Amino acid sequence: MYKETYDDGGVLDLENPVTLTIWHYYNGAYQAAFDKLVEEFNNSAGKDLGIYAEEMPDLFSAYTDSALGLQKDGLLTDLNQYFTAEELDKYVDAYVQEGEFAGDGGLYVFPVAKSTEITMMNKTDWDKFAEETGATLDDLSTVEGIAKVAEQYYDWTDAQTPDVPDDGKAFYGRDSMSNYFLIGMKQMGYDLIEVEDGKVTLQADKEAIHKMWENYYVPYVKGYFVSYGKFGSDDVKTGDTLAYTGSTASSMYFPDNVELDDDSYPIDYAICNAPVFEGGEAYSVQQGAGMAMTKSDEAHEYAGSVFLKWFTQSENSLKFGAASGYLPVQKEANKAEALDRVVEEEQLQIAPKTYDCLTMVMDQFADTRYYVPKCFANSYQVRKILDYNLKDKAVADRETIDAEVSEGTSREEAAAPYITEEAFDTWYDEFVSALTEAAGLNE
Numbered sequence: 406m407y408k409e410t411y412d413d414g415g416v417l418d419l420e421n422p423v424t425l426t427i428w429h430y431y432n433g434a435y436q437a438a439f440d441k442l443v444e445e446f447n448n449s450a451g452k453d454l455g456i457y458a459e460e461m462p463d464l465f466s467a468y469t470d471s472a473l474g475l476q477k478d479g480l481l482t483d484l485n486q487y488f489t490a491e492e493l494d495k496y497v498d499a500y501v502q503e504g505e506f507a508g509d510g511g512l513y514v515f516p517v518a519k520s521t522e523i524t525m526m527n528k529t530d531w532d533k534f535a536e537e538t539g540a541t542l543d544d545l546s547t548v549e550g551i552a553k554v555a556e557q558y559y560d561w562t563d564a565q566t567p568d569v570p571d572d573g574k575a576f577y578g579r580d581s582m583s584n585y586f587l588i589g590m591k592q593m594g595y596d597l598i599e600v601e602d603g604k605v606t607l608q609a610d611k612e613a614i615h616k617m618w619e620n621y622y623v624p625y626v627k628g629y630f631v632s633y634g635k636f637g638s639d640d641v642k643t644g645d646t647l648a649y650t651g652s653t654a655s656s657m658y659f660p661d662n663v664e665l666d667d668d669s670y671p672i673d674y675a676i677c678n679a680p681v682f683e684g685g686e687a688y689s690v691q692q693g694a695g696m697a698m699t700k701s702d703e704a705h706e707y708a709g710s711v712f713l714k715w716f717t718q719s720e721n722s723l724k725f726g727a728a729s730g731y732l733p734v735q736k737e738a739n740k741a742e743a744l745d746r747v748v749e750e751e752q753l754q755i756a757p758k759t760y761d762c763l764t765m766v767m768d769q770f771a772d773t774r775y776y777v778p779k780c781f782a783n784s785y786q787v788r789k790i791l792d793y794n795l796k797d798k799a800v801a802d803r804e805t806i807d808a809e810v811s812e813g814t815s816r817e818e819a820a821a822p823y824i825t826e827e828a829f830d831t832w833y834d835e836f837v838s839a840l841t842e843a844a845g846l847n848e
Contacts, residue, residue, distance in 0.1 A: 438728035442721055450715045454708075464709050467697040469506045469514055470784030475697070476506075476513050482698040483511035487710035495735050496717070499775050504695055506780050508603070514695035515713050518722065518731035521689045521775065522584060522679035523762055524551075525659050526648040527641050529672040534561055534647075545648070548589065548680045551577055552620045555629035558647065571816040575631035578640050579621070580651035583791035584690045589617055591776050592685030598787060598844065600779035605844055609837050615829060616682060618795070622832075623824050625799040626806055628816060632796065650679050652692070654730035656762035676762050678769075691775035693731065723747040726763060727755040739770045786843040794836055 467475075475481050484504075485493075493501055493512075500516035507513060524545060534540060538561055544550045555576035563573030579585055590597040593613045599606040624630045634640045637649025642660035662671050681687050698709045715721065722733035723744055733739055741764040748755055766773075778784075802823050809819040822828065841847055 438725050441728075442716060442725055445721075446712060446715055450711065454711060462699055463701060463705050464696050464698055464712065466694040467514055468694050469503060469780040470788075472514050472697050473506060473780050473782065473784075476511075480699055481513045482700050482706050482709075483513065484515050484698060484710065484713075485510070485512045487707065488512070488714075492714070495737070497734055497736055497739065499691060499777070500695075500734050503691065503777050514697050515717075516693075516695045516734040517713070517717055518725060518729070519691060519693040519734060520653045520731055521691060521766060521773075522581070522588075522650055523653055523656070523766070524648055524650045524677040524679055525638070525641075525656060525758075525762075526675045526677065527663065527672045528675040529670075530663075531647055531675065534558055537561065542675065542677055545677050546680060547683045548616075548620045549683050551648075551680050552624045552629065555624050556627070559627070559629045571628075571810050573628055575629055575640075575646050576648060577624075577630050578632045578637040578646050578649040579630075580637050580649060580655065581690075581792070582621075582796045583788045584692070585621065586617060586791045587778050588679075588688055588690045588776060589613075589682055589685075591688045592682045594686070596778065597791075598778055598781070598784075600781050603781075605781050605783075605846065607837070607840055607844060607846060609833075609840065611833060614833060614836070618829055618832070620682075622795055622799045626803050626820050626823050628803070628807075630799075631803075632800065652730075653732065653762050653766060656758045657730045657756060659758050674758055676758075676765055678765075686774070688774050688776045691777040719743060720747055720751075724751060724753065727753045727759065730759045730762060732763065732766060739767050741767045743767075781844075783843060783845045787840060790836075790839050790843045794839055795832075798832065 472481060496516060497519075500519060501512065504512050504514035504516065526545075531540075538557055540554050540557060544554050558576035559573035561573075563571065566572055587597055590608070590610075590613055593610075593616070595608045595610055595613055597608055599608055621630065625632075631640060631645055633645055634643070636655060636658065637646070637651045638655055638658045638660060640646040641649060642662070642664055644663045644665050656676070659674055660672065662669050679689060696713060698706060700706070716725075717734050719733060719735050719738035722735065723738050724747060725731060726733050727744070727748060733743075737743060744760075744763060744767065747753065748760075806816065806819040806823065810816050
């Protein structure tokens with residue numbers, strides 16, 4: 406069957422099989438799912454054609470910003486030569502376009518699995534809060550709404566211990582601050598980092614950045630947000646928050662229980678769309694590494710293309726998604742009924758959280774506007790500024806404020822100097838300067 410599907414034109418020889426070496430970022434459950442499909446490929450299509458993929462580069466996982474330098478050095482294969490226009494049309498257009506980053510018409514990073522962002526919540530404790538305060542899940546549809554609910558939750562939990570002032574609990578955390586900035590600015594009408602014909606421009610509109618400050622930094626230092634663990638799901642597990650915004654792939658790790666120092670109890674979950682700024686356009690992040698191919702000989706390159714085609718077939722990518730929480734990359738596979746069919750036919754074990762997360766995104770897939778910033782030479786350095794500049798400041802300032810509160814100062818009084826317009830102006834200038842330097846715009 407596979408010999409008929411993949412007409413190699415005499416490139417491959419069963420007597421002299423081709424072995425592919427593949428490097429990837431996956432670990433844990435993701436690696437197990439990937440390796441299982443590699444084994445299946447070796448025993449089916451690969452066996453029929455004389456192609457064997459090892460666990461661990463003919464193919465390697467890459468983000469476009471890291472692949473850009475390799476492409477400029479002439480080390481990557483243009484995958485267009487191994488895919489017809491009809492074959493590429495099966496894939497989500499935006500996913501393919503992301504891999505065409507060089508502007509020369511070449512396809513250098515091939516989509517294999519993608520993710521977007523969602524908000525996940527401890528519904529068990531949310532229900533108690535919502536019943537007493539009237540808060541609804543609809544309140545969480547906007548960035549501003551989450552900040553307001555978080556303040557309400559802090560006040561509500563603070564009131565549980567009237568003899569202990571200012572001991573309210575945080576409601577929310579966010580995994581990726583670079584996504585917060587890039588998607589948030591796009592929702593408000595700006596490409597924070599605009600790349601046109603190789604020229605990089607910074608669009609750090611002060612009013613828009615102010616909205617980002619007042620809906621992350623301000624609630625953070627006031628105690629409404631927090632980020633203790635490596636991921637938002639960690640803070641839900643320890644009871645430090647109720648909700649977080651993170652990758653769809655993180656749904657696999659959402660806890661079944663809250664584990665306190667002296668208690669443990671089971672929790673249910675709720676999944677919501679990632680929030681949008683009030684009045685903004687509903688853009689969602691498009692993220693996830695693809696596969697790049699190093700230039701080599703015709704047999705290895707062709708064999709690599711066979712593996713990519715096989716791995717991203719609807720059935721196979723849905724099997725990977727069911728085990729990993731990643732979205733498939735072909736258009737026809739991004740439908741809940743397609744996932745249901747594969748789960749039933751393959752008798753797959755899929756966690757309810759992962760299933761609910763994937764089907765929610767799939768049901769809205771056709772109407773969702775996905776966005777990924779264009780890459781450029783200093784993309785990685787810029788993302789580091791976006792990920793850590795404001796977050797590190799929020800964490801450090803919160804620690805100082807907490808210390809003052811522990812000494813008897815009210816939280817409102819302790820936080821006041823940190824949330825003035827003067828404080829914002831100072832940070833904004835430093836933030837723009839750091840972005841400008843990271844982007845290489847001073848050179």
